[in-house]
C-alpha cells in the first residue's frame with residue numbers, strides 16, 4: 001500500500017502500465033485489488049533500464065523483453081476445435097458443398113461447350129447452331145457467377161456466425177481464468193488473440209476453406225475431363241501433379257511455426273502500444289517518452305525479423321506453383337499440337353486440352369496465393385487453441401453461500417498459507433483469524449506484508465496454497481464463485497471507470513439492475529447532487545471521451561457499485577487519499593453507510609478509518625503478528641498497533 005490512489009478511465013481492452021524494461025511477471029503486490037490485473041501500481045516507470053545504444057536491437061530482444069510468455073501447449077487438432085462451432089450450421093454447410101460441386105461442374109463443362117463450338121465452326125456449321133452454342137456458353141457463365149455469389153454468401157454467413165460464437169467463448173473463458181493470467185498477458189496481446197486471431201479464422205472459413213475445397217474439386221474435375229478427352233495426356237499430368245504436391249509440402253514445412261511467431265510478435269507489439277497509451281501520464285510524468293519509443297522500436301524490429309522470415313517462406317510457394325502451371329501449359333500445347341497434327345484429336349479437342357491446362361493454373365495459383373494467409377490462419381488457430389487450453393486454478397464448487405440470517409457474514413481463516421508460485425516466499429504464512437458477523441476489522445501492515453493478498457482470498461480470487469478460508473463456516477473452495485460474489489463486495493483501492501454510461505458503471509453492465517436501484521445507490525453514497533447535474537442523468541457517458549470524474553467522485557461511485565449488490569461482507573482496500581479534507585469527509589460518510597450492519601475487512605491506511613474498526617490485525621511478512629479488539633490494543637502501549645501508531649505509520 002502506500003501509493004497514491006489513481007483513477008483510470010478505460011475501456012476493458014486498454015492495457016495497464018508496467019515499468020518499462022521490466023518483465024511483466026514480477027508484480028509488487030496482489031493483482032486483484034487494482035481492479036484489473038497486470039497492474040503493478042508502480043506509478044512511475046521506475047529506474048530507466050540501460051538500453052543498448054543505437055538503433056540495432058539485440059537478436060530476438062523481444063523474447064526476454066516484451067513477448068508474453070507462451071501459453072500451455074494445446075492440442076493442435078484444428079478440426080476438433082472448429083467442429084462444435086460448425087455443427088450448428090450443418091444445413092448451410094451441406095448447401096455450400098452442393099454449390100461448390102455445382103460450380104465445379106459448370107467450370108469443367110464450359111470448355112466442352114467451346115470445343116463443340118470450335119469443331120462445328122471448323123465443320124462449317126450454320127450460324128444458328130453456333131449462336132445456340134454461344135448462348136449456352138453465356139448461360140453457363142451466368143450460372144457460374146450466380147453460384148459464386150451464393151457460395152460466398154453462405155461461406156461468409158457460416159464463418160462469421162461460427163467465429164462470433166468462438167469469440168464469445170474466448171471472452172467467457174478469459175473472464176474465468178486466474179487474475180494472474182492477465183497479469184502475464186498484457187490486454188493488448190489478449191485483444192489480438194480474441195479479435196485478431198479469430199478474425200483470421202473467420203477469413204479462413206469464409207474464404208480460404210471454400211476456395212481450397214472449390215479448387216480441389218476443380219483439380220479433380222479437370223483430371224476427369226482430361227481423361228475423357230485423351231487418357232495419354234491425362235497420364236502425362238500425373239507425375240506433374242504428384243511432383244507438385246511433394247514440392248509444395250516441402251516448401252510449406254516450417255511455414256506455420258514462422259507464421260505463429262509472427263503473430264506472437266505482432267501481439268507483443270500491440271500489447272506494448274496499448275500499455276503505453278494507458279500509461280501515458282506515468283511515462284510523461286517520469287520523462288520516459290524516449291525509453292518508451294525505444295522499447296516500441298525494439299518490438300517493431302523483432303516483428304520485422306520474424307515477419308521477414310515468414311514472408312520468405314510464403315513467397316516460395318506461389319513461385320513453385322507458377323512454375324508447375326507453366327510446365328502443365330507447355331505439356332498441353334505440345335501434346336495438343338502433336339495429337340491434332342497426327343489426326344488423333346480435333347481442333348476443338350486440342351483447344352480443350354489447352355483450356356484445361358490453363359484452368360489448371362488457376363487452382364494452383366489460388367492455393368499458392370492463399371498459402372501465406374493459410375499459414376497465418378493456422379498460426380492463429382494454434383494460438384486460439386492454446387488460449388482455450390489454459391485452465392483456471394480456482395474452480396467453482398457445487399455449494400451456494402446462503403444469505404446470512406442477520407445480514408452479515410462470519411469470516412475465518414484457518415492456517416492459511418499462500419504462495420503466488422511454487423517455491424516462492426509465501427505472501428501469507430499460517431494466518432489464523434476469526435471475525436464474527438457484523439464486526440469491522442482494520443488490517444494493518446507495511447507494504448508487501450500481505451494485506452491485499454488476504455483481502456483477495458476472501459473474494460476467492462485465488463485459493464490458499466494450504467489452509468482454509470471460511471465464510472459463515474463454508475469453505476470457499478466448495479462454493480460457486482457467483483454465490484460468493486453475491487454476498488461479498490470488494491472495493492478496490494484503484495477505481496476503474498469504464499467508458500460507459502453512469503448506469504453501466506454503477507451496475508457493472510448488469511441489466512437486471514433497475515434505474516431506481518442505481519439512483520438509490522448513487523444517492524446513498526452522496527452523489528445525488530452530482531447525478532442531478534448530469535446532462536443525460538444515468539445515460540451520461542463517463543470515462544475516456546465521456547464526462548471526466550474527480551478522484552473523489554470516482555471513489556464514491558465505486559462504493560455505489562458495491563452498495564447496490566447489498567453484500568453481507570465488504571472487503572475494502574482503502575485508497576491512500578489525495579483527496580481534500582472535504583472529499584475525505586464525504587468518502588468516510590459514504591463508507592460508513594456502506595459498512596453499516598455488515599461485516600467488513602478494511603485494508604486501512606488512515607487513522608480515521610482505523611478509529612471506526614472494532615478489531616485490528618497487523619501483518620508482517622505474511623504473518624499475523626497481532627489481532628485483537630482495537631480499544632484493548634490501543635490501551636496497551638507495547639502492542640504492535642500502538643507502536644505503529646506512535647511511529648506515524650497511518651495517515652492522519
Ligand SMILES: Nc1ncnc2c1ncn2[C@@H]1O[C@H](COP(=O)(O)OP(=O)(O)OP(=O)(O)O)[C@@H](O)[C@H]1O
Pocket residue numbers: 001002026027028029030031180183420421427445446447448449450451452453454
Ligand atoms: N501477483 C503476484 N505475484 C507474485 N507475487 C506477488 C503478487 N502480488 C503480490 N505479490 C507479493 O506478495 C507479497 C504480498 O503482497 P500484497 O500485495 O498482498 O502486500 P500489501 O501488504 O497489500 O502491500 P501494499 O500495501 O504495498 O499494497 C509481496 O511480497 C508481493 O511482492
